[in-house]
Amino acid sequence: MKVSGFIAAVFAAAVLAACSSEAPEEIEATGFTKSYEPLTFSELDVPVNIEVIDGITYADGVLIVNKEIPLPADYNPEMQPEVIDAYTQLFEDAKEQGLYFELVSGFRSYDYQAGLYNNYVARDGKEAADRYSAEPGHSEHQTGLAIDVGSYDSAVLLQTSFEYTPEFQWLKDIAHEYGFIIRYMKGKEDITGYMYEPWHLRYVGDKAPAIYESGLTLEEYFELD
Ligand SMILES: [Zn+2]
Missing domain, CATH: 1.20.5 (Single alpha-helices involved in coiled-coils or other helix-helix interfaces)
Structure with missing residues (x-):
C-alpha cells in the first residue's frame, strides 16, 4: 500500500x-x-436614438437643428441657464490667461432670425446668404444653446480670421471642457451647410468631449443624413 x-x-x-x-x-x-481590449462605444455600433418631441428633433438626447431639420416657429426657450453658466465660466477662466472674450450673439427668436435672414438675402442674394445665415426655424441661435463669441481686444467679429486670435487658439482645444463644440468646422461646409465659423459655439453638455475627440460634425457624429 x-x-x-x-x-x-x-x-x-x-x-x-x-x-x-x-x-x-x-x-x-x-x-x-x-x-483582448474592451470595445469602445462607437465600435459597438449602437444605433443613434432619434426622437422628435413637440416638433423638436433629438439625437441621443442632443437637440439637432440644421438646414434640413427645423424648429417650430413658436419655440422660444431664451438663453438656457446652463449655457450662460458655461460661457460665464469659460470667459472667467480665459481672463486668468489674459484672454478676453465677448459675447456677440446668443438666443435669437424665429421672428428676429427671419428679419436677419431676409436682410442678408436682400443684400447678398440667397445663395451667398445661405452659406452664413439660416432661414427662420433653422438657426441654432433659436435653441438658446448656441453663442457667437469674439475677441474683445480685436475688431475681428464674426470673421474667419477670428481663428488667428489668441482667444480662439486657446478656445479651440478647451471649449469642450465647458460643454461647447465648434459647430461649423473648417472643411465641412458640404456636411453642415455652413462656411467655417470659428466663432459659433454650440452647447452639447457632457457629450462635448466625445464629439470633440471624434473630430466629427454633429451630423457625422449622429449619422444624420
Ligand atoms: Zn452663430
Whole structure:
C-alpha cells in the first residue's frame, strides 16, 4: 500500500505540475488574454436614438437643428441657464490667461432670425446668404444653446480670421471642457451647410468631449443624413 500510495502521490504531483505549467501557456498561446481590449462605444455600433418631441428633433438626447431639420416657429426657450453658466465660466477662466472674450450673439427668436435672414438675402442674394445665415426655424441661435463669441481686444467679429486670435487658439482645444463644440468646422461646409465659423459655439453638455475627440460634425457624429 505504501508503494502504490507513493506512486499515486507522484502521479498526482505530476498532473498538478502539468496543469500549473502547461495550462497558462496554452491560454497565452491563443493570444486571448493579451490581445483582448474592451470595445469602445462607437465600435459597438449602437444605433443613434432619434426622437422628435413637440416638433423638436433629438439625437441621443442632443437637440439637432440644421438646414434640413427645423424648429417650430413658436419655440422660444431664451438663453438656457446652463449655457450662460458655461460661457460665464469659460470667459472667467480665459481672463486668468489674459484672454478676453465677448459675447456677440446668443438666443435669437424665429421672428428676429427671419428679419436677419431676409436682410442678408436682400443684400447678398440667397445663395451667398445661405452659406452664413439660416432661414427662420433653422438657426441654432433659436435653441438658446448656441453663442457667437469674439475677441474683445480685436475688431475681428464674426470673421474667419477670428481663428488667428489668441482667444480662439486657446478656445479651440478647451471649449469642450465647458460643454461647447465648434459647430461649423473648417472643411465641412458640404456636411453642415455652413462656411467655417470659428466663432459659433454650440452647447452639447457632457457629450462635448466625445464629439470633440471624434473630430466629427454633429451630423457625422449622429449619422444624420
Ligand atoms: Zn452663430
